[in-house]
Amino acid sequence: MSALDSLRETFRRDQVFDFMRQGTRPVAPGQLDSGAGKNILYLEDITVSFDGFKALNDLTMYIKTGELRCIIGPNGAGKSTMMDVITGKTRPDSGTCFFGQTLDLTRMSETDIATAGIGRKFQKPTVFPEHTAFENLELAMHGAKSPWHSLFTQLSGEQKNWIEETLYTVGLLEDRNKVAGLLSHGQKQWLEIGMVLMQKPQLLLVDEPIAGMTRQEVERTGELLQSLAGKHSVVVVEHDMEFIRSIASTVTVLHQGSVLAEGTMEQVQNDPKVIEVYLGE
Amino acid sequence: MRDSTFKSAFNDRTAKTFMAVLFGATLLVTVLNQLFPADSVLHVSAYTVTLLGKYLCYALLALALDLVWGYCGILSLGHGAFFALGGYAMGMYLMRQIGDRGVYGNPELPDFMVFLNWSELPWYWHGFDQFWFTALMILLVPGLLAFVFGWLAFRSRVTGVYLSIITQALTYALMLAFFRNELGFGGNNGLTDFKDLLGFSLQSDTTRVGLLIATAVALAGAFILCRWITGSKLGRVVMAVRDAESRTRFVGYRTEHYKLWIFTLSAILAGIAGALYVPQVGIINPGEFSPLNSIELVVWVAVGGRATLYGAVIGAILVNYGKTVFTGIMPEAWLFALGGLFVAVTVFLPHGLVGLVAENWGKVKTRFAQNGNASNTTNPAEGDTP
Numbered sequence: 001m002s003a004l005d006s007l008r009e010t011f012r013r014d015q016v017f018d019f020m021r022q023g024t025r026p027v028a029p030g031q032l033d034s035g036a037g038k039n040i041l042y043l044e045d046i047t048v049s050f051d052g053f054k055a056l057n058d059l060t061m062y063i064k065t066g067e068l069r070c071i072i073g074p075n076g077a078g079k080s081t082m083m084d085v086i087t088g089k090t091r092p093d094s095g096t097c098f099f100g101q102t103l104d105l106t107r108m109s110e111t112d113i114a115t116a117g118i119g120r121k122f123q124k125p126t127v128f129p130e131h132t133a134f135e136n137l138e139l140a141m142h143g144a145k146s147p148w149h150s151l152f153t154q155l156s157g158e159q160k161n162w163i164e165e166t167l168y169t170v171g172l173l174e175d176r177n178k179v180a181g182l183l184s185h186g187q188k189q190w191l192e193i194g195m196v197l198m199q200k201p202q203l204l205l206v207d208e209p210i211a212g213m214t215r216q217e218v219e220r221t222g223e224l225l226q227s228l229a230g231k232h233s234v235v236v237v238e239h240d241m242e243f244i245r246s247i248a249s250t251v252t253v254l255h256q257g258s259v260l261a262e263g264t265m266e267q268v269q270n271d272p273k274v275i276e277v278y279l280g281e
Numbered sequence: 282m283r284d285s286t287f288k289s290a291f292n293d294r295t296a297k298t299f300m301a302v303l304f305g306a307t308l309l310v311t312v313l314n315q316l317f318p319a320d321s322v323l324h325v326s327a328y329t330v331t332l333l334g335k336y337l338c339y340a341l342l343a344l345a346l347d348l349v350w351g352y353c354g355i356l357s358l359g360h361g362a363f364f365a366l367g368g369y370a371m372g373m374y375l376m377r378q379i380g381d382r383g384v385y386g387n388p389e390l391p392d393f394m395v396f397l398n399w400s401e402l403p404w405y406w407h408g409f410d411q412f413w414f415t416a417l418m419i420l421l422v423p424g425l426l427a428f429v430f431g432w433l434a435f436r437s438r439v440t441g442v443y444l445s446i447i448t449q450a451l452t453y454a455l456m457l458a459f460f461r462n463e464l465g466f467g468g469n470n471g472l473t474d475f476k477d478l479l480g481f482s483l484q485s486d487t488t489r490v491g492l493l494i495a496t497a498v499a500l501a502g503a504f505i506l507c508r509w510i511t512g513s514k515l516g517r518v519v520m521a522v523r524d525a526e527s528r529t530r531f532v533g534y535r536t537e538h539y540k541l542w543i544f545t546l547s548a549i550l551a552g553i554a555g556a557l558y559v560p561q562v563g564i565i566n567p568g569e570f571s572p573l574n575s576i577e578l579v580v581w582v583a584v585g586g587r588a589t590l591y592g593a594v595i596g597a598i599l600v601n602y603g604k605t606v607f608t609g610i611m612p613e614a615w616l617f618a619l620g621g622l623f624v625a626v627t628v629f630l631p632h633g634l635v636g637l638v639a640e641n642w643g644k645v646k647t648r649f650a651q652n653g654n655a656s657n658t659t660n661p662a663e664g665d666t667p
Contacts, residue, residue: 087531114533126528128521138514139521140532147542150515199532 032100032117032202040065040203040233041086046095048081048257055081056092057257063203068229070244071237073254074277079237080123082254083205087120088113099203115145119201123208123237125188129181133172133191136180137163140195163198170194171220185212193224204228206236210243222247290509299591300501306333307497311490327486331561332605334493336598338558341500343581343597344590345550348507350579351588352516353543354523356441358575359448360551362455363423365569367552369459370422372472372565373406374415375483379476392474393467403465412479419556420549427548428541435537435544440526449572456570471566478560489561496557500594503550507590510546519543520588580623586633596633 041063048056056078063069073079084090085097088110097105103116114120128136141159155163167173170190175183180191189209196204206225210218218240226247228234238244244251244265251268253260261271268274290296310333313325342364349355381388385395389402408414430451434444462468481488510516521529522536529536559565568574577600585596600622608615630637 089527110527110530111533111535114531120531122528126525128524128528130520130524131517135517139517139529139534145534147515147518147539150518150539151510151513153514195532 032103038065038101039063040067040100041235042096042098043082043086044096044098046082046085046092046097048078048085048090048092054257056085059095059254059258061252061259061262063233063235066230066233068225068234068247068249069236070248070251071235071254072239072241072244072251073260076256077254078257079254080207081257083120083207083237086113086205087118114199117200117202118205119196119199119203120205121189121192121196121207121209123211125185125192127180127183127188127191127195130179132177132179133167133183133194134163134176136191137166137194137198140198142198142200166194166197169197169224186214186217189213190217190221193221197228202232204232204234206234208238209236210238210240218243287509290505290512293508293512295591296505296508299504299594303337303497303501307494311494314486314490327489330486330489330493334489334496334561335558336601337493337496337500338554338561339578339581339601340594340597341496341503341554341557342551342578343585343593344500344503344507345547345554346578347582347587347590347593348510348550349544349547350582351590351593352511352523353519353540355540355544356445356579357448357544357547358445358572358579359450359452360547360578361572361575362448362452362570363427363548363551364555364558364574365452365455365459365565365567366423366426367419367555368559368565368569369466369472369555370409370415370418370552371556371559372475373409373466374412375475375478375560376472377406377410378478379474382476383474391467391472393462393470394465397462399465406465419552423548423552423555424545427545431541431544435540438537449575452570452575453572456567456572459567459570467566469567471564471568472559473564473566475560475563483560483563492557492561496561499553499557503553504590504594510543511590515539515542577619580619580626582633583626584622584630584633586630586635589633589635592633592635595635599634 039062041061043059043061046056046059047054055076059078059082061082071079071082081090085092086099086105088105088108092106095106099105099113099116099118105113105118108116128139131139138155138159141163144153164173164176167176170193172183172187172191172194175187180188183191189212193206193209196206209225210221213221222243225234225236236244236247248265250262251265252262253268253271253274255277260277261268261274263271310325310330313323314327314330317324319326342360345363346357346360349357349360376391379391383392383395385392387395390399394402409418430448434447439447458464459466459471460469466472475483477483478488478492481491483489511519518529518534519539522534522539526536555565555569578597581597581600582593583596584600585594586592600619603618604615607618626633632639
């Protein structure tokens with residue numbers, strides 16, 4: 001009987017045939033499909049090797065829509081490589097990587113992935129050093145991005161307001177006309193987060209956001225990331241345990257290229273395997 | 282926030298100053314050449330008029346390079362090729378204008394073809410008896426080459442020194458090809474003995490002045506166009522590509538499209554410069570494709586100062602003036618002087634002469650402000666940065 005039940009569950013018509021479900025419409029091909037209750041990111045059996053060294057080894061992980069997920073792991077655990085795979089910088093040797101139900105990230109270019117709605121903040125803050133903070137956000141702004149469009153476009157009042165709001169959110173309103181290369185390390189981190197926000201992403205990948213920040217800045221960053229979750233899905237890679245404890249609901253521990261443990265901070269901390277490789281050090 | 286319409290590029294202070302100086306100098310030379318008799322002290326010779334016209338062609342070429350190198354970070358060591366192609370297109374028109382006034386008096390074939398015992402005009406020479414067709418080719422040929430070359434190079438993400446080397450190889454290959462008589466561009470001797478352009482004799486002073494004015498207008502037009510582009514969002518994206526290309530890609534721009542766009546435009550500007558250059562110097566030969574020319578061009582821009590546009594123009598004129606003077610005194614030492622200049626600029630003046638002036642001007646202003654009322658002045662250096 002239970003076998004029949006599970007078979008029925010598997011072949012539920014509204015699951016197999018999306019269009020049968022009440023109140024939802026199937027997305028057009030090439031559009032992001034990440035309705036409520038679904039996952040926004042599917043990483044399955046991903047392997048990446050560099051000269052025989054397996055940076056990712058059969059990594060399988062799912063990110064729920066609207067979730068704030070923290071990823072920890074010792075150096076070389078594959079955290080940054082995982083981000084590279086998601087953003088199209090590195091192609092996996094094997095495995096699948098889907099954004100929503102429909103978008104195969106392993107077959108999209110960096111630009112396409114960015115346009116589809118994945119924004120990334122790098123480990124080393126990378127902003128445009130010769131542009132002002134305002135211009136940095138303007139460049140990152142969601143919208144048409146072809147050369148001809150850029151040549152003729154003018155900022156509308158609405159867009160200006162939006163940029164200013166974002167400048168306010170990341171605390172750079174006063175330094176809006178400062179050249180980004182002259183900002184402090186922490187400010188650059190924030191500017192980059194602001195740039196990611198301007199892309200209107202569905203999924204934010206945030207690599208070590210609090211490196212080089214003061215205590216207050218760390219607190220504000222935590223608040224900012226928490227406020228983003230829900231509307232966006234956020235994946236944070238961080239080393240700082242205290243910071244993670246203050247913001248995370250779910251934590252994934254990576255070790256040697258695959259998932260070692262997953263759960264709340266408490267569960268993870270009490271996991272003997274995790275203690276052995278990471279926290280016990 | 283800066284306004285970035287085409288009209289504002291026309292109206293901004295830098296463009297106005299630039300045009301005032303450019304047209305002022307052109308007008309002065311024109312008046313001194315045309316209104317004063319040849320024995321007057323104030324008379325400017327036709328030689329000087331043409332020399333100035335030549336400098337302005339170089340300035341336009343330097344402007345084109347500054348657009349790709351200064352703003353987009355693409356160090357092209359083959360921009361002379363686009364210049365020479367534009368020049369050859371103009372040269373072909375001028376050859377066809379000679380008609381039966383050549384040495385062999387053949388109304389259809391240029392002299393060198395008669396000399397090679399060719400019986401008819403090669404297909405690619407057809408149409409060059411029409412000026413409109415020539416004008417189109419001046420834009421199209423360099424533009425198309427740059428487009429195809431750039432499309433292949435940027436799509437494969439060839440950057441930095443590798444790109445510089447293949448641009449160098451491009452111009453070298455073209456030089457070797459154009460040296461061959463079989464190609465039908467006059468081989469070693471190139472195209473020369475031009476008689477007239479649009480019916481005006483190239484020997485007359487009036488035509489020379491006319492060409493100088495045309496060059497000045499082209500340079501001013503190109504300057505405003507470049508000002509507009511660099512002031513637009515397109516310009517900001519291009520500079521972002523220069524500073525952090527992968528970041529630009531991650532915020533959703535197809536950087537290869539932007540590079541291709543700016544590279545093609547730059548090649549077209551270089552082609553126009555070449556086309557204006559040829560009637561003024563009276564010859565175009567494969568030597569113009571020589572890699573050395575393209576490297577000299579890079580030195581002009583480096584000396585003047587990158588990513589300012591007017592710096593490239595100033596650099597081109599100063600270095601070429603230096604070359605004119607220097608090669609008159611010690612011709613064999615010129616290349617050493619040029620090399621020395623490049624090293625000196627790289628080591629001591631990373632922002633070129635324009636950068637040097639701007640820095641010192643900033644210091645003077647700061648000192649002035651400190652001597653005056655120190656309390657209510659903001660830091661002028663900050664206001665100066667573009």
